Amino acid sequence: MVKLVLLHKADSIYEDEPDVVYDFPRSYLKAIEEAVGDWIVYYEPVKAGPRGYFAVAKIERVIPKPGAEGRFLAMIEPGTFLPFDREVPRLVEGRPMEAALTEPDGKPKKGGAVQLAVRRLPEADFARIIDFGLPQELERIEATRYEPQREEVDDEAKPFERPVLERLTRRPYRDVAFRRKVREAYGYRCAMSGLMLRNGGGRPEVQAAHIRPVENHGSDSVRNGLALSGTLHWMFDRGLISVADDCETILVSHNKVPGDVVGRLLAPDGKLVRPEDPRNVPHPENLRWHRENVFGRALPSEPAPWG
CATH class of the missing domain: 3.10.590 (ph1033 like fold)
Structure with missing residues (x-):
């Protein structure tokens, strides 16, 4: 090889x-x-x-x-x-x-x-x-990004060196790398609500969702990701929302999601916020997979985050 x-x-x-x-x-x-x-x-x-x-x-x-x-x-x-x-x-x-x-x-x-x-x-x-x-200390960089005091404490500890292949194959490291690239691509803005929320320390309150999960042969490409708020991420993973074949219109499972929830959580125009760089927009095949395999499926018996 x-x-x-x-x-x-x-x-x-x-x-x-x-x-x-x-x-x-x-x-x-x-x-x-x-x-x-x-x-x-x-x-x-x-x-x-x-x-x-x-x-x-x-x-x-x-x-x-x-x-x-x-x-x-x-x-x-x-x-x-x-x-x-x-x-x-x-x-x-x-x-x-x-x-x-x-x-x-x-x-x-x-x-x-x-x-x-x-x-x-x-x-x-x-x-x-x-x-x-892909820096060895990427996980520490992300963990201390919005907490400078914590970084000062961490600097006192001897840095742990992760071999190259461990970084490329270790899921927690890859998750951090994927999250950083997806959130950056969307300008730290939720792709479905259009909101850019930050907590008191400046940390973005947006997550990185895989469109096609890794366990279903999805990749860690930005084109297989969406920046979503926590609630919308939960809804997307459970098939309550998806994206139409125009790669722009947000689909909602209306028989499972109350109308007032839709009005509170989604952008008024019902359109996906797309990354500025066209190379990072969601790939149509990934969105098709989500529509055909996740959207509209039966929900597990767990409480919805909106109560």
Whole structure:
């Protein structure tokens, strides 16, 4: 097995969904087959945008692309895709993150390897990129974000180093990374009420909901997330509300939700608040899955949060 950098740009002729599938030509088949079962890092080329390295995932298998001679699909292992908490720049202090793109004097190489859409990534470079994009102390950063006094106390303790693979696979760490990216994408505003509420300490009172749960092969992509208030998150997970196939209209199970509750909790226009960056809007397939598998189902016997 081998780790790789995979180039991805939103307007490409290749039909990529970074958390699901990577579309590529035959010329890269051998390299990607060698990476099956191992991790890859996604990279946005300079002409496509400013992000640099922006996510990590694991390749599960490679198949021919149906109806496309000479094209193949690298299927992403469900539950492995994770966007970086902070996008990793192509250069740090003028030096590339990848050794293969670095001249002996430390300056960036030009042409050749730099233009490859699939590049082998040594373990040391992979670890360096992950450390930059998914910091070891991310859980502590989030826990102390709105409590500076607590951070001063925590600083007295010796920081606990989490190995790279533990960060990529440990559910509590991934939940923190997912929550930070989703809430940021929506500007810390509830996508269904339109409200941006904060407590007395400035902490946003909005949660990150998976549209398609991880246990049902949902990913930790921002496109599989909605920023929701606690009550709306509860309602969404229990199928009382969903989003229509226009990816905008909020659906309500009116036989289960009182009309006055709808009026108090949802935006007056009944429309979803969308992220500013179009790359972060909910994916239609994730919303379809929620409508078909969660919306309108029988409720468990538990009290509703509105009393």
